[in-house]
Amino acid sequence: MTALDVIDEALRQPAIGRRRDLTSRLSRLRGRLADPAIRVVVVGGLKQGKSQLVNALLGASICPVHDDVASSAPAVIRHAEQPWAAVVRPGQQRLESIDLEQVAQEISGGQVVRAEVGMPRAVLSGGLVIVDTPGVDGLRSEHTSRTLAELAEADAVLAVTDALTELSPTELQFLRFATTICPNVLGVLTKTDLSPRWRSHLERNRMLVAEAGLAIPLVAVSSVLRERALSTGSTDVNAESGFPALVGYLENTVKAQAGLLARRSASEAILAVTEQVSLGLRAELSTQDPSSLAGLEEAQRAAELLRRQSARWQNMLMDGMADLMSDVDHDLRERTRIILRHTDQAFDKADPAKTWDQFCDWLADKLTDAVLRNYDWTVERTHWLAQRIAEQFDEESRGTLPELGFRDPASVLERMGGLLTPDLAPPGIANKVITGLRGSYSGMLMFGLLTSLMGMPLVNFVSVGAGAVMGAKTLKEERDAQLKRRQAVAKTAVQRHVDELVFQVGKHSRDALRQVQRRLREHFTEQAEQLQDALTDSIRRARELATADLQARNQRNQTITEEINTLVALRQRAQALALTS
Amino acid sequence: MITQEVLTEDARAMLEWALRLYRGSAKAVNFLAQQRQLFDEPLRVGVTGRAKAGKSTLLDALDEDDFVEGHTSDVDAVLHLTGPVRAEDRQALQGNPLPVNTIVVLARADELGGGRVDAMTSAKMVARRLRAEPELGELCQDVVAVDGLLAVAGRTLTDEEFDAVAALAALPREELDELVLSTDRFLNPSLEDVVLRQGLLERLGLFGVRLSTTLVRRGYGDPSRLAAELVQRSGLNDLRLAVQRHFTERAPVLKARSALVAVETVLRAEPRPDARGLHAEVERIQVTTQDFRELRLLAALQTGRVELPSEIAAEAERLLGRGGTSPASRLGLDDDQDHLQLALGVLDRWQAYASNPVWRRAQTDAAKTVVRTCEGIIDTLARAAR
Numbered sequence: 001m002t003a004l005d006v007i008d009e010a011l012r013q014p015a016i017g018r019r020r021d022l023t024s025r026l027s028r029l030r031g032r033l034a035d036p037a038i039r040v041v042v043v044g045g046l047k048q049g050k051s052q053l054v055n056a057l058l059g060a061s062i063c064p065v066h067d068d069v070a071s072s073a074p075a076v077i078r079h080a081e082q083p084w085a086a087v088v089r090p091g092q093q094r095l096e097s098i099d100l101e102q103v104a105q106e107i108s109g110g111q112v113v114r115a116e117v118g119m120p121r122a123v124l125s126g127g128l129v130i131v132d133t134p135g136v137d138g139l140r141s142e143h144t145s146r147t148l149a150e151l152a153e154a155d156a157v158l159a160v161t162d163a164l165t166e167l168s169p170t171e172l173q174f175l176r177f178a179t180t181i182c183p184n185v186l187g188v189l190t191k192t193d194l195s196p197r198w199r200s201h202l203e204r205n206r207m208l209v210a211e212a213g214l215a216i217p218l219v220a221v222s223s224v225l226r227e228r229a230l231s232t233g234s235t236d237v238n239a240e241s242g243f244p245a246l247v248g249y250l251e252n253t254v255k256a257q258a259g260l261l262a263r264r265s266a267s268e269a270i271l272a273v274t275e276q277v278s279l280g281l282r283a284e285l286s287t288q289d290p291s292s293l294a295g296l297e298e299a300q301r302a303a304e305l306l307r308r309q310s311a312r313w314q315n316m317l318m319d320g321m322a323d324l325m326s327d328v329d330h331d332l333r334e335r336t337r338i339i340l341r342h343t344d345q346a347f348d349k350a351d352p353a354k355t356w357d358q359f360c361d362w363l364a365d366k367l368t369d370a371v372l373r374n375y376d377w378t379v380e381r382t383h384w385l386a387q388r389i390a391e392q393f394d395e396e397s398r399g400t401l402p403e404l405g406f407r408d409p410a411s412v413l414e415r416m417g418g419l420l421t422p423d424l425a426p427p428g429i430a431n432k433v434i435t436g437l438r439g440s441y442s443g444m445l446m447f448g449l450l451t452s453l454m455g456m457p458l459v460n461f462v463s464v465g466a467g468a469v470m471g472a473k474t475l476k477e478e479r480d481a482q483l484k485r486r487q488a489v490a491k492t493a494v495q496r497h498v499d500e501l502v503f504q505v506g507k508h509s510r511d512a513l514r515q516v517q518r519r520l521r522e523h524f525t526e527q528a529e530q531l532q533d534a535l536t537d538s539i540r541r542a543r544e545l546a547t548a549d550l551q552a553r554n555q556r557n558q559t560i561t562e563e564i565n566t567l568v569a570l571r572q573r574a575q576a577l578a579l580t581s
Numbered sequence: 582m583i584t585q586e587v588l589t590e591d592a593r594a595m596l597e598w599a600l601r602l603y604r605g606s607a608k609a610v611n612f613l614a615q616q617r618q619l620f621d622e623p624l625r626v627g628v629t630g631r632a633k634a635g636k637s638t639l640l641d642a643l644d645e646d647d648f649v650e651g652h653t654s655d656v657d658a659v660l661h662l663t664g665p666v667r668a669e670d671r672q673a674l675q676g677n678p679l680p681v682n683t684i685v686v687l688a689r690a691d692e693l694g695g696g697r698v699d700a701m702t703s704a705k706m707v708a709r710r711l712r713a714e715p716e717l718g719e720l721c722q723d724v725v726a727v728d729g730l731l732a733v734a735g736r737t738l739t740d741e742e743f744d745a746v747a748a749l750a751a752l753p754r755e756e757l758d759e760l761v762l763s764t765d766r767f768l769n770p771s772l773e774d775v776v777l778r779q780g781l782l783e784r785l786g787l788f789g790v791r792l793s794t795t796l797v798r799r800g801y802g803d804p805s806r807l808a809a810e811l812v813q814r815s816g817l818n819d820l821r822l823a824v825q826r827h828f829t830e831r832a833p834v835l836k837a838r839s840a841l842v843a844v845e846t847v848l849r850a851e852p853r854p855d856a857r858g859l860h861a862e863v864e865r866i867q868v869t870t871q872d873f874r875e876l877r878l879l880a881a882l883q884t885g886r887v888e889l890p891s892e893i894a895a896e897a898e899r900l901l902g903r904g905g906t907s908p909a910s911r912l913g914l915d916d917d918q919d920h921l922q923l924a925l926g927v928l929d930r931w932q933a934y935a936s937n938p939v940w941r942r943a944q945t946d947a948a949k950t951v952v953r954t955c956e957g958i959i960d961t962l963a964r965a966a967r
Binding site: 162191240 | 631632633664689692693694695696700703704706707710762763764765766768782783786787788
């Protein structure tokens with residue numbers, strides 16, 4: 001099984017396919033592996049001689065070599081029958097063709113993102129691609145990020161440091177970092193020509209690398225000697241330059257083991273990717289997706305709420321209406337009681353016989369006013385009650401309140417008619433004469449009998465006088481009694497009228513209120529029924545969904561388990577891939 | 582200048598005051614007493630840099646007693662050694678409160694150029710570029726390229742060594758080229774005199790061998806001329822000049838600054854209410870002393886905190902003593918002719934700047950500081966004339 005096959009298998013996994021980032025990583029890797037190119041990325045700190053190393057390796061001045069910081073963009077050099085060169089400008093994608101001689105200048109000029117070079121070189125045959133990168137200064141600068149981007153695509157890394165000093169802790173740290181990105185790192189010590197102690201530095205560095213637990217072979221080279229060797233064609237000088245070891249590494253390790261490198265890269269990538277995906281799947285297995293169950297619970301909660309609401313609004317309507325009726329009755333009685341009190345006060349003094357007509361008008365006004373006010377108040381209270389009940393329902397299920405259809409009590413008032421005039425006629429003259437005579441007769445008789453005892457005749461001046469006085473007195477007493485009677489009659493008449501009115505109007509409003517109650521009940525019952533229907537439906541659907549979901553979930557869990565098993569198998573294949581040679 | 586003497590006395594008085602005030606605290610007294618002792622000693626320059634940056638070689642080359650390796654406390658000024666200037670160097674310099682007391686040295690400068698004969702020329706160009714780089718300019722006063730090994734060799738070249746170099750230079754051109762192509766070849770044990778060559782390589786480095794043989798071929802035929810040329814090429818003279826301009830000429834100011842910083846350190850570490858008067862006095866000296874004003878304005882101009890029109894910004898920095906504090910270097914003149922007339926002209930011009938209504942407050946304040954500097958220059962020149 002080749003690396004490509006395993007990657008393809010990984011890409012076919014639905015669990016991996018769902019992760020765009022991972023598939024793109026694997027696709028990139030696949031593209032790179034399918035491409036026979038073997039990318040060797042040259043990295044290192046500032047001024048370590050990376051570009052000169054590349055130039056010396058290829059025997060051409062492609063990369064900029066300068067005493068100041070020279071390279072600001074990577075140069076990608078591959079095999080070609082005919083030399084060619086191109087650069088990518090910032091903000092552009094396409095390659096812009098340039099002269100081979102200009103490449104170094106363009107790269108140090110800083111106005112390119114990347115340079116691409118093709119040239120006929122034996123070392124580049126077999127798909128070897130050499131990438132020279134800008135120096136790494138700390139792990140932050142712009143140059144550094146470009147270098148790290150190249151490093152991510154590397155099949156092999158040449159980590160360059162000069163032989164003038166031992167590896168610094170920073171350089172060791174960078175080496176360790178490079179091995180985490182690419183498993184194939186070769187340490188290259190440059191400038192051996194300048195360093196009298198390069199051999200001891202090489203030994204010391206080998207020790208440092210081993211102490212750091214890194215499996216990085218080291219070679220020491222001199223680019224200057226290599227260039228000399230290439231210009232003179234001397235194999236001795238070439239051997240002296242240390243380059244044969246480097247070229248040997250490229251040929252025997254990098255190229256020859258390209259298949260192994262590819263398998264290793266693929267293996268590591270797949271192990272990393274499956275690790276991530278498996279973690280996600282295991283996490284999914286352990287937590288159940290509760291979304292549809294939540295839907296059912298929600299519907300059931302809503303139904304329960306509705307049941308409680310329904311009981312509540314019915315109670316509210318009943319209680320509210322009972323209260324309203326007694327309140328309305330009380331209100332009417334209160335209003336009329338005040339009118340009656342005024343009437344009593346009026347008739348305590350006035351003679352109804354004289355003021356009756358005037359009084360009738362006043363009373364009619366007062367009563368009409370009281371009845372209408374009571375009616376208004378009733379309507380208002382009823383609306384308020386209806387509103388309160390409606391508030392027990394949701395905003396949308398409330399609907400518009402029905403027309404309550406209150407009947408105006410005007411008809412009652414009309415039917416009642418006016419106040420019946422009681423008998424208020426004052427007594428006639430004959431009546432008064434008789435009353436007067438009756439008084440004077442008894443007076444005259446009383447005093448006549450008394451004076452006759454004194455020997456006076458029965459009718460004398462005393463008895464006649466007494467009779468006259470007594471007659472007048474009787475007459476006055478009779479007149480007062482008459483007034484009192486008329487006043488009482490009038491009061492009774494008014495009382496009876498008002499009672500009748502209260503009874504009639506009360507009956508009317510009770511009837512009206514009962515009707516309103518019926519209407520409200522019908523209205524809200526209808527609303528509640530609609531709501532209930534909707535809820536029942538949603539509960540049914542939620543239940544169906546939950547059932548289906550349970551099945552789906554079981555199915556999903558099964559799928560996940562299968563996927564995990566497949567991934568485990570895939571991981572085994574990936575591990576095997578790295579081990580086969 | 583007379584103000585520098587006043588400043589020195591003021592700074593010493595501050596140290597004494599602090600010593601009296603803090604006599605109860607053994608730690609503070611120890612520190613202050615040490616500072617007072619240092620204050621009476623010559624200017625101390627610290628040499629810092631990464632391991633293997635060439636610090637000890639440079640110290641050998643400078644051969645100055647008052648230059649110490651390592652730590653930056655207890656010193657008045659700093660030489661920071663670096664190869665190619667890296668992020669970590671910038672970080673190391675970042676904490677520096679007053680960049681005017683730091684010079685960055687590109688040590689082992691020959692290696693930058695791959696040991697070619699023209700490597701030092703190239704390194705000096707890199708130094709010039711870095712000096713002009715605003716980012717680094719903020720962090721130091723100057724950037725100088727030095728090859729310490731070459732400088733040491735130049736200063737101490739023996740006749741035997743010269744003879745060995747001359748013998749090498751006498752070899753046929755191609756033979757010599759092959760020999761100095763790499764250290765391995767140069768130390769080829771199958772050739773004779775390998776011990777001698779080994780000694781030469783230790784002393785000069787491959788670059789030094791290449792350079793000195795080339796120089797002998799070009800006619801530097803006797804030891805003293807070759808030695809002088811090696812020292813010249815090593816950049817050591819440039820470094821000495823930079824130290825002279827930036828450190829030695831300002832020594833009293835830098836020493837006073839160290840003393841005042843020391844007093845402030847104690848005041849901050851152990852604040853106490855009865856130290857208020859001392860605190861105020863230290864601040865007064867720092868604010869009113871013209872030399873401090875110059876240092877601060879110089880730093881402000883270099884860091885861009887204060888910006889002057891570009892055509893006069895360079896002149897301002899020069900007058901403030903960026904290139905040295907002698908009247909001649911402040912005025913940008915080579916010899917000590919009658920500078921007075923010219924100085925008066927400069928003063929008039931800067932007085933005009935100081936009252937320029939278009940300028941912002943910070944700019945006119947800067948111009949006023951420069952005016953005071955010009956007055957100081959004229960004063961010095963007038964004294965000298967008398």
